[in-house]
Amino acid sequence: MQESCPFEFNFDPTSFKVGDTVSYRVPKLAGFPFAATITAVYDDYLEIIDASEPGKPMKATRESRPVVSDEAALG
Secondary structure, X not given: OOOOOOOOEOOOHHHOOOOOEEXXXXXXXXXXXXXXXXXXXXXXXXXXXXXXXXXXXXXXXXXXXXXXXXXXXXX
């Protein structure tokens, strides 16, 4: 029996919108995937919130799997 992923991710940076779920990475954590919700979309970056830290918005790159800086994610 194959288990399905509980998230439906948007990997298309041209269609990102508020409320989409994205898989983001943190460089220091070797690309391990995390899930977050987009709260704002700008021309060159996103603002996302990981459900495990709802009061901590993070700036992320605008690419198919956004990157959050080590400082923003771990600081």
